[in-house]
Amino acid sequence: MKNVTIADVAEQAEVSKSTVSQYLNKRYDYMGEKTKQRIQDAIEKLGYQPNIVARSLKQKSTKTIGVIVANILHNFTTEVTRAIEDVCHTSDFHTIICNADDDPVKEKHYIEMLRAKQVDGLIVFPTGDNKDLYQKMLDSSYPVVFMDRNLEEMDIPAIMLHNEKAAALAVEHFVEKGYRRIGMITTSILNHTTPRKERVEGYKKALQKYDIPIQTDYLISVESQSVQAELEELLHLERAPEAILAGNDLVLIEILKFAKLNGYRIPDDLAVIGIDDVSFASFYVPAITTVAQPTFKMGKAAAEMLLKKIQKQKTENTSLRFEPTLMIRDSV
Structure with a gap:
């Protein structure tokens, strides 16, 4: 069974390949509703799946970030990663979440694996024991943000609590x-x-x-x-x-x-x-x-900071501290 191509979709929808490409990249502000519907119908009928790898090579972006957490069992981690995913989803980015278990060996493996997959940037809850890898990312201007922890000797911004x-x-x-x-x-x-x-x-x-x-x-x-x-x-x-x-x-x-x-x-x-x-x-x-x-605010801040770095927008390369709140109940 041959792969369905953009050309096949264009022929089925009776439009040009460039029109299909614009539709797939959501650049259809001036595209008629009937044209959009014909393209969508053609995609569904033919079972077309975009070639993500080819698109990534062409755009020089995988539209994906990696998140390496220290321990996924923490309530803090769950809520922060949810906020990161929300921001990325809104910006049409995907997230890959890896659990390092506070183990520098696992963290090193995940950093190398995610970079080999050409994710566009990383949010890391650092163990602190892979400074050579952190420095390599800095030296190559690779987008990275630390979460929850910092390393004072590394010029990598961190999102943390006071x-x-x-x-x-x-x-x-x-x-x-x-x-x-x-x-x-x-x-x-x-x-x-x-x-x-x-x-x-x-x-x-x-x-x-x-x-x-x-x-x-x-x-x-x-x-x-x-x-x-x-x-x-x-x-x-x-x-x-x-x-x-x-x-x-x-x-x-x-x-x-x-x-x-x-x-x-x-x-x-x-x-x-x-x-x-x-x-x-x-x-x-x-x-x-x-x-x-403020877990959701912290996760949102980390994701927004990383996406700005990826998109080469002007941003302060400084760490952010968030305020804690005492929730008074009955155990004291």
Whole structure:
């Protein structure tokens, strides 16, 4: 069965090949409705499929971007990538989403694979351990934007939250409610992930602001699967914390699981605030106080910045920080 070509569609619709080409590229502002309908009918009758590869070579664009996320299980990641896809869809771009699992090897593989597929640009939640690849993209003026994390030594713009302020908002709310023994649990900061480091720093600065001693026992940084075991030890200290700040949504889930399994009442036995406004926060019993990120605004900003770079529009090559919002509910 031979491939159906533009020439076949043009013959069927009784128009020129250039008219079909204009229709396929949506350049039909001055094309009559009957002509458009004949072309559409011909495409459907013949089963014509445009040759995307050939079109990409001709236009020097695949109309596709890659998004390499650190961990697709995060609520933040889901909402950000949805916003990126919305912007790209509106601009007639496609998105390919890859999950690196915070693994530099997987991230390297995906960067190389997506560039081999000639995607027009990348939005990356960087692991930070592939600086040679990031630098190669910079050296070749390849369009790239970082999301959620930055590398100060790399001249790549990043879209991020004011992470220190996010942690400070939580600590301040705890203090306002009368808590002084305030702990924090975050996923591992061993790989120097920007938001985790900054949130820990914000937690420490807020404690200092209120003359609360920083107790190393109260600050835990582990992988999410170890949170419950660490929390067990923490809450059996002679002077255990009365309140816990969860550094992200995965930690919050582990804390809530632990509380339920071990009969801890929130907030009577343990007050809790989570950074990331998870979908269940408002209807969990009790409703969970969180610090929300403007995820859709952040994803939209990243996509718009990348598309401007791809289209060589004038744009500031500077990072953007977004404001967190304290969502006060019943867990404090």
